Amino acid sequence: MFPKSKRNKVTRLPKRGAYDKATIYKILDAGFLAHVGFVTDGQPFVIPTAYGREGDTLYIHGSAASRMLKDLTKGIPVCVTVTHLDGLVLARSSYNHSMNYRSVVAFGNAHLVEGEEKERALYLISENILKGRWEEAREPNEKELKATSVLAIPIDQASAKIRTGAPGDFKEDYELPIWAGVLPVQTLYGNVIADEQNLDGLEVPPSAKHVENKPLNP
Amino acid sequence: MFPKSKRNKVTRLPKRGAYDKATIYKILDAGFLAHVGFVTDGQPFVIPTAYGREGDTLYIHGSAASRMLKDLTKGIPVCVTVTHLDGLVLARSSYNHSMNYRSVVAFGNAHLVEGEEKERALYLISENILKGRWEEAREPNEKELKATSVLAIPIDQASAKIRTGAPGDFKEDYELPIWAGVLPVQTLYGNVIADEQNLDGLEVPPSAKHVENKPLNP
Numbered sequence: 001m002f003p004k005s006k007r008n009k010v011t012r013l014p015k016r017g018a019y020d021k022a023t024i025y026k027i028l029d030a031g032f033l034a035h036v037g038f039v040t041d042g043q044p045f046v047i048p049t050a051y052g053r054e055g056d057t058l059y060i061h062g063s064a065a066s067r068m069l070k071d072l073t074k075g076i077p078v079c080v081t082v083t084h085l086d087g088l089v090l091a092r093s094s095y096n097h098s099m100n101y102r103s104v105v106a107f108g109n110a111h112l113v114e115g116e117e118k119e120r121a122l123y124l125i126s127e128n129i130l131k132g133r134w135e136e137a138r139e140p141n142e143k144e145l146k147a148t149s150v151l152a153i154p155i156d157q158a159s160a161k162i163r164t165g166a167p168g169d170f171k172e173d174y175e176l177p178i179w180a181g182v183l184p185v186q187t188l189y190g191n192v193i194a195d196e197q198n199l200d201g202l203e204v205p206p207s208a209k210h211v212e213n214k215p216l217n218p
Numbered sequence: 219m220f221p222k223s224k225r226n227k228v229t230r231l232p233k234r235g236a237y238d239k240a241t242i243y244k245i246l247d248a249g250f251l252a253h254v255g256f257v258t259d260g261q262p263f264v265i266p267t268a269y270g271r272e273g274d275t276l277y278i279h280g281s282a283a284s285r286m287l288k289d290l291t292k293g294i295p296v297c298v299t300v301t302h303l304d305g306l307v308l309a310r311s312s313y314n315h316s317m318n319y320r321s322v323v324a325f326g327n328a329h330l331v332e333g334e335e336k337e338r339a340l341y342l343i344s345e346n347i348l349k350g351r352w353e354e355a356r357e358p359n360e361k362e363l364k365a366t367s368v369l370a371i372p373i374d375q376a377s378a379k380i381r382t383g384a385p386g387d388f389k390e391d392y393e394l395p396i397w398a399g400v401l402p403v404q405t406l407y408g409n410v411i412a413d414e415q416n417l418d419g420l421e422v423p424p425s426a427k428h429v430e431n432k433p434l435n436p
Contacts, residue, residue, distance in 0.1 A: 007261060012284040033317075035253035035299055037264035043225060046255035046264050046299040048321055066230040081253055081264040085405070085434075088348055090426060094355045095362040097344070099251075103266055126315070130306055130401070137312045138394060144313040166413050176356060179420040183348070184408035185434060187303070195384050195398040202397040208308060216303075216403060 007107060008157040018160040021056075027102045027160055028053050028082055030217040032129045036060065037079040040071050051080065052124035058106065058153040059113075059121035069149040072110040078153055080106045084217040088183040091167035092176045098163060100182065106158035110151040121150045132207035187216040225325060226375040236378040239274075245320045245378055246271050246300055248435040250347045254278065255297040258289050269298065270342035276324065276371040277331075277339035287367040290328040296371055298324045302435040306401040309385035310394045316381060318400065324376035328369040336368045350425035405434040 002008065002019050010017025018024065034051045037044055047068050052059045058080055062069045072078060087100035113121055122145075126134040140148070167180045189211045192204050204212075220226065220237050228235025236242065252269045255262055265286050270277045276298055280287040290296060305318035331339055340363075344352040358366070385398045407429045410422050422430075 012281050033301070033303055035255075035264050035266075035301070037253075037255040037262035037297070039257050039260065039262050042257065043295050043325070044255035044257050044262050044297045046253050046297045046323065048253075048299065048301040048319070050317070063230050077261050079255070079262045079264045081266065083251070083253070083266040085251055088407075090348070090351060090355070092356055093358070093362070094340070094344060094352060095358050095366070097347075097351070097355065099268070101266070105264065107261070122312070126312060129315075130308070133308060133315070134312060137308070137315065137396060138310055138391060140311070140313045144311070148313070166411075166415075173356060174415055175417075177417055177420060178355060179416055179423050179426075180413040181416070181422075181426070182411045182413075183426050183429065184411065185405060186408055187403060187405040189306075190402035190404055193384075193400045193402065195400075197384075197392055198398055199393075199395055202395060204399075205397045208397075208399070208401050211401065 002158050005157065008105065008159040010159050010161055016161045016163055018162065024104050024158050024160045025053065027084065027104045030102070031082050031084055035081045036068065037081065038068065038072055038076055050125055050129055052121065052128040054124055056155050058155060059125055059150060060153065061122060061125055061148055061150045064147055064149045069151065072151050073112045073149070075109050075111055078108055078110050080153060085185050086164070087185050089167050090181055090183060092169045092173040092178040092180050096167060096169050098167070100163050100165070102160070102162050104158055104160050106155045108153040108156045110153045113150050113152045118145070118150045121152065122148070130207050130211065132210065136205045136207055189214055189216060220376050223375065226323065226377040228377050228379055234379045234381055236380065242322050242376050242378045243271065245302065245322045249300050249302055253299045254286065255299070256286065256290055256294055268343055268347055270339065270346040272342055274373050276373060277343055277368060278371065279340060279343055279366055279368045282365055282367045287369065290369050291330045291367070293327050293329060296326055296328050298371060303403050304382070305403050307385050308399055308401060310387045310391040310396040310398050314385060314387050316385070318381050318383070320378070320380050322376055322378050324373045326371040326374045328371045331368050331370045336363070339368045339370065340366070348425050348429065350428065354423045354425055407432055407434060
């Protein structure tokens with residue numbers, strides 16, 4: 001359970017909020033794309049970024065030349081948000097329209113990692129994006145490792161927010177002749193597209209085969 | 219074209235960047251879910267939120283009781299980021315793995331809107347989420363309008379970042395017997411689920427029928 005304070009408390013519709021690690025990590029582990037928020041000179045920036053997780057630590061990586069990575073190594077506060085959209089909720093009233101979703105907002109301060117932890121973090125991020133691909137691809141060499149910055153973000157606080165199920169209308173609206181329901185949303189992998197420059201005879205590897213036509217964030 | 223400065227310049231892989239309004243608005247109009255970043259007491263927050271757009275203005279809405287909405291009415295700087303993930307790019311080297319995506323990062327300061335602009339903004343947000351639904355559902359009444367805050371965010375600056383196509387490996391890696399390619403990703407609507415409490419005889423309305431089994435952010 002993460003400690004609850006003003007910062008991570010779900011103030012709006014608190015019954016949708018959760019603070020236990022099992023719930024939060026299940027949502028984080030279902031995806032690999034986060035929106036990372038940080039502040040530079042009072043200006044907020046929100047950048048989409050891949051991530052991995054181990055224990056209570058999130059890892060992100062990027063070019064050593066990237067502004068985000070450079071700013072974040074200063075140890076400034078970071079907000080990492082992950083959202084899976086699961087459906088549009090069509091109520092009888094406009095007011096009660098909603099979405100089904102699973103989201104996590106996590107807070108921490110980033111720091112640069114090096115050496116063994118850096119290589120492990122790159123592996124974790126890769127495995128979180130596509131399990132098994134790390135073993136299939138050529139490993140990074142010294143020069144590539146040097147050009148890559150990896151940041152650890154130990155999660156200080158986090159909260160999850162989840163909505164599932166049918167629309168909730170006001171009692172009197174159920175008598176209206178207005179269709180209500182849910183329009184499910186799913187993010188799916190399609191069929192792989194082999195690179196035209198692949199050497200002859202190479203087969204689609206297990207990593208890609210395993211997820212083809214499957215949901216990305218089940 | 220939005221003015222380019224340090225704030226919105228795509229520093230990392232600048233060839234993927236775009237600043238023209240046509241490109242930026244096409245990406246914004248393909249989606250309805252943004253990640254909104256703002257700062258309170260030095261702490262960044264990133265919250266997933268639906269939006270609509272008219273001209274150079276983004277609109278978001280929420281409960282008048284929501285922390286984000288309350289904070290944003292103070293006119294503080296906002297960063298609105300919209301990301302459509304289009305695929306995983308599997309290169310021969312781990313280092314050249316990438317994603318295909320379309321994203322926009324937009325900057326501005328929010329202000330509360332009231333009266334006619336507020337009602338128009340609610341319509342625009344609803345239409346952006348699901349075209350035609352506004353006309354099908356019961357309109358908000360006075361009490362519901364009062365409980366809803368609507369913010370306008372005139373876009374001061376923005377940039378788009380786009381990656382498409384095949385992996386790009388280093389020349390010598392093309393000789394490696396490693397399969398490379400793209401694993402496309404698509405976010406799709408499924409089949410509608412009618413609410414069990416619908417009155418008898420109600421048919422699936424055009425708004426939902428129109429998007430069933432279609433991509434959400436084409």
